[in-house]
Amino acid sequence: MTAVRLRDAVVLLGSFPALAGVDLEVERGEVVLVRGPNGAGKSTLLHLCAGLLRLSEGHGDVLGCDLGDDRAAVRRRVGLLGHDTALYGELTAAENLQVWARASRVDEADVPGALERLGLPTRLRDVPTDRLSAGQRRRVALAAIVVRRPELWLLDEPHAGLDSEGREIVDGVVSAAAAAGAAVVLASHETGPAGDLATRTVTMAGGTLAEGLEP
């Protein structure tokens, strides 16, 4: 079943066409790497698939929900890791995830397990997240996605700011999700390590997409 289907998608940010006509299909179980230079429109693409942006032109549906009038349903079912971590700095990692779990109607009991899986040391769980390092905050943000177990994972530069141990953990989490039938879209400006994960790579430039075969 198709998780993402975009047809000639145009997204305007102000009067700037961040996406200038994108056609993309992602199947469940696939890990698609979107690579391209800064400003190519990768982050906009992920935000669109998360139901956070309106389509200015074109059509799209995500997990069977229309991106025109059913974005609320899309938002409930995806996991998004953006440039920013969407964490409340004054709250601890555990508190952030508890609020998130309760708001998303998923089991709060999974929170400690998720933090452990992302390798956040136990002593850092109860520290306000604005005192954590950038890499540690990203681990917490990823744990939030793990807690939700979404059908579509949208990860923007998943390796950014992570040490090699962190990158391995993330890769493991992502492949496990794909093996369990979730669709994954990764965005990265480099082919580098994230490429090992991908089952397919597409190249993006100028707000459009060119499907390529490079690994």
Next chain:
Amino acid sequence: MTAWRGLSLFAGDAVLVASKDLRIEWRARTALGQVLPFAVLVLVLFGFALDANRPTLRLATPGLLWMTVLFATVVAVQRSVAVESTDGARRMLLLSGMAPAAAFAGKAAAVAVQLLIVEVLLVPGVVLLYDAEIESLPLVVATCVAATVGLATAGSLLGAVVAGVRAHQTVLPILLLPVSAPVLIAATRAFADGFGTVAVDGWSWVGLLAGFAAVNAVLGAVVYGLLLEDT
């Protein structure tokens, strides 16, 4: 059954958002550390401005008190907006899938609790500093509650209007203060009755405050989702 379940989910989400905001405020200590001293300072400065003239101060007490609360509302709402603006945190509210009306109720409730704390300090403050005497405690309490809900709902709604805008600190007062005119008028009149300085029917003013609160709560519940999504 389903209606009850929907209502309890709504209430649960609202409490979740409110307690999250209050916990953040408690850690950051902005409300307690800045708003409260500011409010007390204003009371003292009004004393200087009116030349410590006790009869004048007593007469002006309700108005001075509610002016102070109004300023505190602007600060509290600005904080409430800033909490969601840092590091894309507002996305949590959107992606969680909770009803936007519940998120609005939670944000407004957190502001209301902070304002009530300010009022709990200010009312004894004017009794001590301005020689004011409370004649009807129930009236004073009812006024505080109704006025606070109105200010918190109108403030949170207009706060969401300017969220994410660079100039939000200056635009918010321009939007909030004119709309708050009925609260200032009604709460001042009701307090004038509650403190026994003017013989008016304070309870009918409480009714007007409740009407203001209800109207702005409904408006906020309806349009908050559109603001979250569009801005």
Next chain:
Amino acid sequence: MTSPEPESAPSEPLIASYLGGPARTGSRFTFWLGLVTLIGLAGVAVLGLLAAPADDVQGDSVRIIFVHVPSALGAYTALGVTALGSVMWLWRRSVWWDITAHAGAEVGVLLCGLMLVTGMLWGRPTWGTYWEWGDVRLVTALILFLVMVGYLSVRALGGDADSVATRAAVVGLVGGVNIPIVNRSVNWWANRTLHQQSSLTDGKLEDLTLFTLFLAFVVAAMAILWMMMHRFRIGWLERQLRARDLDDALAARRAEAGR
């Protein structure tokens, strides 16, 4: 107000919907409307300042009603248009109504200012003070003026056109809903209005005064329509210009990809 495309549904292709339409703010209709309005204004000035008799009690100051009352009615009508347009944007995402709401607010601020200034000028000789706190309509009008200024300051924030439209629409809606509450509260608070209860119906006005006032209403309505139409078309052209730039921007954006 009149445009070739009454509404733009959100699902419509954005670019196609903006092609075509007027390229300037004037049209044959607004030209004649403007001309008739100018003649009408001259007529009101002659009738109001020279022909209409001075009032027995108020003297010549009564002549200010020929500006004051029509601008007051116009200001509240404009607020209504802005509130309605705000609802239609939030409900249906109607670009037509969004631009109309903006036009209504700008015209409304002007009329509201005119109403306040003329009201104060009239108040000085009549009540002996420029500003009377006890007057419900004057105080309400001031709050209305401030709310509309707030609306325009939100409009001026800049950024994405749709997001500015939503922000402004909420302000328009909040203003439209709360102004009656403001009026109610000021009414109870003052409880001693000095304002003229309608002099139109109590039969004290001379026939010529009544006729001049009637003419002033008609001319004011025409002037408001004229301003709204021009202001609407400016908004429409702004959107159109942005849409035309968008085609270029899309082409430039795609060119980055080397296609």
